[in-house]
Amino acid sequence: MNSIIQYFKEIIQGVGSLLKGMRVTNRYFFSPGKIVTQKYPNNRKDLVMFERFKGEVVMPHNESNEHKCTGCGICEINCPNGTIEVISKTIITEDGKKKRVIDKHIYRLGMCTFCALCVKTCPSNALAFSQEFEHAVFNRALLIKTLNKPGSQLMKGVE
Amino acid sequence: MLLNTISNALSTLSEPWWKIFYDFSSLTQAIDEGLRSSLSPFWAVTIEMLIIGVVFLLFYALIGLFLVIAERKVCAFIQNRLGPNRIGPYGLFQTIADLVKLLFKELIPIKNADGFLFNLAPYIVIIVNFMVLAALPYGKGLHAIDFNIGIFYVIAVSSMSVIGVLLAGWSSNSKYSLIGAMRSGAQIVSYELSIGLAIITVVVLAGSMQLSEIVEAQRTGWFIFKGHVPAFLAFIIYIIAGTAETNRGPFDMAEAESELTAGYHTEYSGIKFAFFYLAEYINMFIVAAVAATLFLGGWMPFHVGNWEGFNRIMDFIPPFFWFFGKTFFVIYLIMLFKWTFPRLRIDQLLTLEWKYLLPINLVNVLIMAFLVLMGWHF
Numbered sequence: 001m002n003s004i005i006q007y008f009k010e011i012i013q014g015v016g017s018l019l020k021g022m023r024v025t026n027r028y029f030f031s032p033g034k035i036v037t038q039k040y041p042n043n044r045k046d047l048v049m050f051e052r053f054k055g056e057v058v059m060p061h062n063e064s065n066e067h068k069c070t071g072c073g074i075c076e077i078n079c080p081n082g083t084i085e086v087i088s089k090t091i092i093t094e095d096g097k098k099k100r101v102i103d104k105h106i107y108r109l110g111m112c113t114f115c116a117l118c119v120k121t122c123p124s125n126a127l128a129f130s131q132e133f134e135h136a137v138f139n140r141a142l143l144i145k146t147l148n149k150p151g152s153q154l155m156k157g158v159e
Numbered sequence: 160m161l162l163n164t165i166s167n168a169l170s171t172l173s174e175p176w177w178k179i180f181y182d183f184s185s186l187t188q189a190i191d192e193g194l195r196s197s198l199s200p201f202w203a204v205t206i207e208m209l210i211i212g213v214v215f216l217l218f219y220a221l222i223g224l225f226l227v228i229a230e231r232k233v234c235a236f237i238q239n240r241l242g243p244n245r246i247g248p249y250g251l252f253q254t255i256a257d258l259v260k261l262l263f264k265e266l267i268p269i270k271n272a273d274g275f276l277f278n279l280a281p282y283i284v285i286i287v288n289f290m291v292l293a294a295l296p297y298g299k300g301l302h303a304i305d306f307n308i309g310i311f312y313v314i315a316v317s318s319m320s321v322i323g324v325l326l327a328g329w330s331s332n333s334k335y336s337l338i339g340a341m342r343s344g345a346q347i348v349s350y351e352l353s354i355g356l357a358i359i360t361v362v363v364l365a366g367s368m369q370l371s372e373i374v375e376a377q378r379t380g381w382f383i384f385k386g387h388v389p390a391f392l393a394f395i396i397y398i399i400a401g402t403a404e405t406n407r408g409p410f411d412m413a414e415a416e417s418e419l420t421a422g423y424h425t426e427y428s429g430i431k432f433a434f435f436y437l438a439e440y441i442n443m444f445i446v447a448a449v450a451a452t453l454f455l456g457g458w459m460p461f462h463v464g465n466w467e468g469f470n471r472i473m474d475f476i477p478p479f480f481w482f483f484g485k486t487f488f489v490i491y492l493i494m495l496f497k498w499t500f501p502r503l504r505i506d507q508l509l510t511l512e513w514k515y516l517l518p519i520n521l522v523n524v525l526i527m528a529f530l531v532l533m534g535w536h537f
């Protein structure tokens with residue numbers, strides 16, 4: 001007797017849960033306002049990517065062409081793919097001290113997996129992600145980028 | 160000459176052209192008389208058959224292409240996407256472009272495949288489709304062959320498509336195809352029972368197997384309402400079993416992409432693949448059309464008993480559109496199943512059939528027979 005009750009209970013519960021699922025999909029079908037598809041090439045002009053979108057690694061510079069990279073090389077050590085190469089040089093400051101600054105911060109976009117380890121581990125927050133995503137180029141060499149801008153300096157107060 | 164006869168026949172029609180959608184028999188009769196007056200009976204019948212064949216070919220292609228795009232759109236909307244939207248307005252010509260692409264593609268000969276059976280399989284599937292389509296009533300006077308055992312013929316013939324599927328799986332000489340075909344065979348053989356019993360429920364209620372009579376019997380109300388709970392249960396069971404019979408999700412283990420690449424048509428390419436693909440959609444159309452005819456009144460407008468006024472208003476919508484409206488409603492339900500439920504395992508599938516659908520169905524037939532015996536239906 002018990003098993004018979006169990007049998008019908010199972011059927012009713014099963015049908016109930018199936019109907020619940022169908023109600024959800026049916027509601028989505030009849031609510032076209034919720035469509036999330038971006039018609040990309042058509043809305044290229046006013047397409048805004050999300051802030052957390054990882055397009056490519058950049059090094060933000062301020063108005064007076066200063067960045068925050070001290071050339072410590074932590075990003076280079078942390079990158080799992082060897083994407084980053086920090087070339088530093090030693091300069092003599094005005095008060096006669098030796099100081100290490102970056103010559104070139106090389107970033108190879110073609111090898112990056114956008115894991116964000118470099119951005120997260122940089123002790124002076126010198127790196128960030130930009131939302132740019134149209135990376136296609138005709139020559140592979142163009143994917144190797146130098147992140148510090150020519151003539152840029154270390155920001156005052158960042159050690 | 161032929162065109163002349165047809166245009167003569169058309170011009171003798173007394174009513175405006177759109178009246179045709181209410182009743183096709185005047186058109187077909189006019190064509191018949193026109194042909195018979197100028198030709199010997201043999202040639203008249205031959206030409207009529209040819210016309211019907213061409214009409215069905217066109218219909219087949221149209222419905223197949225439309226259902227493919229409809230499926231993609233429905234699935235897209237359910238998943239909050241837009242679906243195909245590049246070719247034509249709203250991407251409506253996408254399937255036509257796909258068809259052209261498939262026509263141009265190379266037919267890859269399979270090494271060690273059984274060439275004859277391999278090429279035969281898609282045609283069996285397609286021919287079975289045509290044989291079923293010919294027996295369905297699409298509208299008033301739009302019924303190619305009206306057998307007195309119409310619905311019996313439909314289930315008998317439609318279950319033959321499993322031969323095509325098994326042949327495709329066997330002759331491909333590939334493990335994926337063979338496993339897919341075997342699964343499909345097991346599935347169709349077991350769900351055929353449920354379909355048959357669900358249909359028997361309606362046949363008991365209608366007292367006839369002739370499709371035109373079944374439709375006519377629903378003049379005072381569709382069977383799903385007339386037959387109380389048993390008819391409704393039979394409708395649900397029919398839809399579930401029909402979905403399983405067409406190898407559609409959630410019962411699509413026969414072509415489970417994640418396990419079997421594409422199941423029984425893994426090795427097919429180009430237009431032969433397209434045949435299988437189209438046949439699948441036409442099968443869905445057939446299941447939906449039979450469901451509409453048996454449970455939702457076929458081309459019969461929505462009538463309620465003796466409410467003359469109400470019935471007259473409903474009659475304003477031509478039967479032709481009623482039929483396709485109902486069919487597409489059922490097709491939407493079947494698509495909703497596919498895009499809502501996860502795929503069943505083979506043992507779950509067989510459990511569902513043998514432990515749930517079949518016993519319920521048997522009791523259901525008994526209850527329906529009892530209802531009809533006591534005259535308790537409307």
Ligand code: SF4
Nearest residue numbers: 069070072073075122
């Ligand atoms: S970007 Fe950051 S982690 Fe990398 S070298 Fe510069 S300061 Fe160090």
Ligand code: SF4
Nearest residue numbers: 079112113115116118
């Ligand atoms: S995001 Fe990851 S892969 Fe890309 S440069 Fe940074 S650490 Fe390397």
